[in-house]
Amino acid sequence: MKKLYIILFTCTLFNSGLYAQTPAPEGKKWVKIDNLSDEFDGKKLDDKKWIGDPEKHPDFGWIGRPPALFKESSIKVNKGFMEIEVGKLDKTITSLKYKTPSIYNYYGGIIRAVQPISYGHYFESKFKMSKTEMGGGFWLMSRNNCGKKHEIDITESVGSVSPLAKDWGKIWDKIMHSNTIFRKTECNEATRSQDMIIPDVKNSDKFYTYGCWWKSPTELLFYLDGKHVYTIKPPVDFDQQLFIHFSIESYDWNPIPEDGGKVASANKEDRTAFIDYIRTYKLVDSKD
Secondary structure, eight states, X not given: OHHHHHHHHHHHHHHTTSSOSSOOOTTEEEEEOGGGOBOOOSSSOOTTTEEOSTTOSTTOOOOOSTTEEEOGGGEEEETTEEEEEOEEEEEEEEEOSSSSOEEEEEEEEEEEEXXXXXXXXXXXXXXXXXXXXXXXXXXXXXXXXXXXXXXXXEEEEESSOOTTOOGGGGGTTSOEEEEEEEOOBTTBOOEEEEEEEOOSSOXXXXXXXXXXXXXXXXXXXXXXXXXXXXXXXXXXXXXXOEEEEEEEEOOTTSOOOTTOHHHHHSOTTTTEEEEEEEEEEEEEETTX
C-alpha cells in the first residue's frame, strides 16, 4: 500500500507540472514560474497571464496573415485544454491596418503572454495540431525594437499539406521545426538559424511535448517528448526579453485551397488544435 501511495504521489507531482520533462543540470532543479504557465483547467483563458485579443497587447498588434484573421472567439478553455479552432468566416473582412488592404475569409487564433521573460529558462508545451491546412505553434517574440527584434520558434507545423504547398513544405504535417530569427526591421536585414526533425507520427495524430531551454544568449537546446534533439546557435546574441506566443495561422507556402479545403469542410474537432499545457521553468539550487 505504501509503494502504491508513493507511485501515485509521484505521478501527481509530474502531472502538476512541478517537474520539467528535461532533466536539470547537476545540483539544480526546475521550478515552475506560475504566471508564465497554465494547465488550462479553468473555464476561460486567464487574462492575468494571456491576451487573446490580437489587438489588445500593448507590444503587439498583428491580426493574422491573410487569408486567416486572428479572432479571440476562436480560443476556448474546455475540459483541461486550450482549444484554438479554425474555420471560414461568415463574410469576407477587409482590413486597412497595413500598407495594402488585407482580405480575410478564414479565422484562427493567437495568445500572447502578459509578462516577458529572458534567457536562462526552459519552456514546454504539450499539444496536438488541428487536421487542417492551417498551423503554427509555440514561439516567443521580442518587442519591436529597431535593429533588435528577436524570435524563437520552439516548433511550428501544419495539420494537413495543401495541394498547393511548396515542395519543401510537403513534410510540414509531420515535423518539429525550430527557428531563431533576427527579424528584419528598418535598421537591419533578417537572418536566422534553424533545425528540424521528422517524428514518426503526424503532428495532428498525437500529442507531442515540445521544449526549449534558452540556456544563454548564444545557445538554445530543443527537446521533443523530453529528449534533446538539437541545439541552435542564434545569428546574433539573443539577450533581451521575449513574450511567449501560441498561434494557429495560415501560411502562404501552404495555401488554403480555393474551396476552403479542410479549414472549411472538416468537422469542429478536426478544425481544432488542442493545447494541454504551457509551462515555463527557472533553475534553482536543488537544496532550495
